[in-house]
Amino acid sequence: MSGPTPVQIFHMEEKRKQYRSGSFFLKISLLALFLLVPFLFPSFKTVDLAMQIIIFGALVASFDILLGYTGILSFGHGMFFGLGAYCMAFLIGKYGMPSYSNLILGFVVAATASAVLALLISLLTLRVKAIFFSMITLAIAELAIVLTTKLSGLTGGEDGISFSTPGIFSVSYSMGEFMGIEITGKIITYYFILLSCLALFVAMLRFTHSPLGRILQAIRDNAQRAEALGNKTFVYQSISITFGCVVAALIGALYAMWMEYVNPESSLGVMTIMLDVLLMVIIGGMGTLYGGIIGAAFLKITQTFLPDLQSLAKHLFPQSELLHNILERWLLLFGILFILVVIFFPKGVIGSLQEYRIRKKKI
Amino acid sequence: MAESIFRRWNQELTMAGAGVLFLLPLLAIQPKTYLTLTIAGLAMGMLLFLVASGVSIIFGLMDVLNFAHGALFAWGAYVGFSVFQLLMKWVEADSVLQNLAVFCIAMVAAMVAVGLLGIILERVVVRRVYGNHLFQILITFGATIVLVELIRVFWGPNDEVTTVPLTFSGNWDIMDVVISRYRVICILLGAIVYAVIQLILKKTKIGTIVRAGVEDRDMVQAMGHNIYLLFTGVFAVGAGLAALGGLAMSIFSLQVYPDMGGTYLLFAFIVVIIGGLGSVTGSLVGALIVGLSYNYVAYLVPWAAAGVNVLIMIIILLIRPTGLFQAGK
Numbered sequence: 001m002s003g004p005t006p007v008q009i010f011h012m013e014e015k016r017k018q019y020r021s022g023s024f025f026l027k028i029s030l031l032a033l034f035l036l037v038p039f040l041f042p043s044f045k046t047v048d049l050a051m052q053i054i055i056f057g058a059l060v061a062s063f064d065i066l067l068g069y070t071g072i073l074s075f076g077h078g079m080f081f082g083l084g085a086y087c088m089a090f091l092i093g094k095y096g097m098p099s100y101s102n103l104i105l106g107f108v109v110a111a112t113a114s115a116v117l118a119l120l121i122s123l124l125t126l127r128v129k130a131i132f133f134s135m136i137t138l139a140i141a142e143l144a145i146v147l148t149t150k151l152s153g154l155t156g157g158e159d160g161i162s163f164s165t166p167g168i169f170s171v172s173y174s175m176g177e178f179m180g181i182e183i184t185g186k187i188i189t190y191y192f193i194l195l196s197c198l199a200l201f202v203a204m205l206r207f208t209h210s211p212l213g214r215i216l217q218a219i220r221d222n223a224q225r226a227e228a229l230g231n232k233t234f235v236y237q238s239i240s241i242t243f244g245c246v247v248a249a250l251i252g253a254l255y256a257m258w259m260e261y262v263n264p265e266s267s268l269g270v271m272t273i274m275l276d277v278l279l280m281v282i283i284g285g286m287g288t289l290y291g292g293i294i295g296a297a298f299l300k301i302t303q304t305f306l307p308d309l310q311s312l313a314k315h316l317f318p319q320s321e322l323l324h325n326i327l328e329r330w331l332l333l334f335g336i337l338f339i340l341v342v343i344f345f346p347k348g349v350i351g352s353l354q355e356y357r358i359r360k361k362k363i
Numbered sequence: 364m365a366e367s368i369f370r371r372w373n374q375e376l377t378m379a380g381a382g383v384l385f386l387l388p389l390l391a392i393q394p395k396t397y398l399t400l401t402i403a404g405l406a407m408g409m410l411l412f413l414v415a416s417g418v419s420i421i422f423g424l425m426d427v428l429n430f431a432h433g434a435l436f437a438w439g440a441y442v443g444f445s446v447f448q449l450l451m452k453w454v455e456a457d458s459v460l461q462n463l464a465v466f467c468i469a470m471v472a473a474m475v476a477v478g479l480l481g482i483i484l485e486r487v488v489v490r491r492v493y494g495n496h497l498f499q500i501l502i503t504f505g506a507t508i509v510l511v512e513l514i515r516v517f518w519g520p521n522d523e524v525t526t527v528p529l530t531f532s533g534n535w536d537i538m539d540v541v542i543s544r545y546r547v548i549c550i551l552l553g554a555i556v557y558a559v560i561q562l563i564l565k566k567t568k569i570g571t572i573v574r575a576g577v578e579d580r581d582m583v584q585a586m587g588h589n590i591y592l593l594f595t596g597v598f599a600v601g602a603g604l605a606a607l608g609g610l611a612m613s614i615f616s617l618q619v620y621p622d623m624g625g626t627y628l629l630f631a632f633i634v635v636i637i638g639g640l641g642s643v644t645g646s647l648v649g650a651l652i653v654g655l656s657y658n659y660v661a662y663l664v665p666w667a668a669a670g671v672n673v674l675i676m677i678i679i680l681l682i683r684p685t686g687l688f689q690a691g692k
Binding site: 067071073124125127128130131132134135136138139140142143146147150151275278282329331332334335336338339342343346 | 428488491492496497498500501502504505506507508509512513515516625626629632633636666669670672673676677680681684685
């Protein structure tokens with residue numbers, strides 16, 4: 001009876017190969033690239049782009065926990081992101097002052113508030129049907145935008161709230177020069193957010209690879225069977241939703257730290273943030289977590305260089321009215337891309353690659 | 364037996380309770396204002412019913428949650444807007460007949476155009492994802508983006524002002540109660556549409572098949588009916604109803620804009636959750652509840668108007684998670 005079981009042998013094999021595989025080096029080099037960005041490309045535009053990719057990559061991963069691992073589509077993810085951003089803005093901006101304790105308190109409040117709200121929504125909707133979750137989160141998210149805009153005395157309304165970050169994170173802080181680059185508060189904030197997002201990402205990886213994550217995937221693939229095996233689907237789905245939403249709120253708080261500004265459109269919007277997040281998760285691949293980074297990189301880079309592309313097209317083809325019109329309406333192209341990807345590559349970039357690799361292995 | 368009597372009484376008690384609830388605002392509002400608000404609420408409810416019934420029937424029969432319904436609604440508004448632009452002379456004419464004619468032409472044009480759009484949408488996009496809720500929501504959401512962007516390409520990205528046919532505008536003044544004419548027309552329109560839908564569902568063969576399909580799709584297919592043809596037809600009718608709602612709503616609110624579908628889609632979702640997915644009568648009741656309470660609260664506490672419907676929806680979800688009415692009823 002002694003000796004490892006086939007499953008254990010497989011796991012040992014996996015572990016041995018873990019640090020030698022190509023994908024491991026890819027991940028490490030990606031991380032190194034993000035770490036070096038402020039030194040390689042010191043212009044603010046590039047650093048901002050890298051930061052946006054990191055923040056949205058992590059946000060999409062947290063959305064993926066709901067969509068790809070639990071099989072629940074939430075339109076309120078942008079709302080939780082905005083909730084975190086507004087908690088931070090309230091505590092170090094409007095109703096508090098920039099200090100380290102308020103910064104930490106901001107994260108704590110963001111996590112608590114989002115956990116309570118997510119639990120309430122999931123308790124209300126999941127006992128009926130999973131699709132109710134989509135409809136109700138859409139309604140509540142829209143309500144959140146309306147309330148934030150209307151109650152302008154409380155939330156700053158459409159103008160939003162601008163604030164400054166405390167101590168070493170503030171823009172005016174300078175730590176001196178390093179490798180010819182001045183280490184400002186902005187760069188320290190960049191590294192702080194990068195490391196925080198990395199920590200959150202690792203936490204999400206642990207979550208999805210835990211026994212709980214396996215049960216969630218079982219529920220997603222066949223809810224009835226999972227329930228018949230004795231798993232309380234309702235409880236597990238609620239836990240997963242709450243976890244995903246808390247992570248989204250924390251990322252929102254980090255985003256507020258980077259922007260030093262929140263307003264309803266950029267932080268809460270259903271059509272702005274949710275659209276981006278959905279596109280990113282579909283392009284990158286549902287149920288992969290890493291897909292978020294690919295999707296975020298693709299979309300953010302395209303959006304950043306779109307004006308350049310437009311002027312280039314105008315320069316090259318001055319006569320073609322149609323081309324200009326289409327480039328003006330780039331969202332149309334993204335929408336068509338979205339539908340095509342859902343129909344033909346429902347697994348996205350990463351998912352399709354994984355499938356290809358598995359198929360190659362079998363042959 | 365006893366249980367069924369109890370259930371029937373239960374429903375009547377609920378109705379009575381709801382009636383009392385809707386008289387409550389009288390404590391805070393002048394009776395005359397209350398009447399005006401009630402008419403406005405009924406009109407808004409009837410327009411919401413036009414949108415919600417489509418969502419509800421499509422879900423009931425096809426098990427598809429159509430997030431693109433809001434975009435179809437906006438398309439209906441824009442097609443109607445174009446017809447009004449083309450026949451501006453008739454719109455501005457001081458004759459009931461000409462106004463009515465242009466209104467009817469716009470209705471038919473919007474319903475036909477958007478119905479065709481619905482057929483294309485169902486055949487090309489929705490058909491590929493039957494049976495998978497997640498992908499349905501995703502793909503219809505993508506379709507929404509495309510449709511709204513197409514509106515921007517064809518009609519331009521800006522808000523446009525619509526004109527009310529001349530004889531439809533203005534008010535009647537009955538015993539000092541101000542009643543807007545167009546609102547009465549909306550209420551009539553909604554009532555007629557409800558009657559027609561009920562007649563078709565209850566009295567015709569197609570309606571019987573549709574109702575049977577809501578109860579059990581596989582069985583209808585086993586009886587030899589082409590359920591996919593039925594799906595396309597119902598989707599087109601649902602799209603046409605959305606277009607009708609969009610046209611009527613654009614005249615009601617005096618404007619059209621590309622994103623207008625989003626707001627009313629939300630209202631439609633709240634309505635179908637309250638009324639029960641798959642039930643036409645439920646959509647009507649839900650829509651009236653939403654329309655009335657929105658108007659009362661918007662008068663009393665303006666900032667809470669958007670919240671009260673979500674609140675009602677949450678209460679309904681707590682006491683009757685599947686909505687007030689059963690599917691197919």
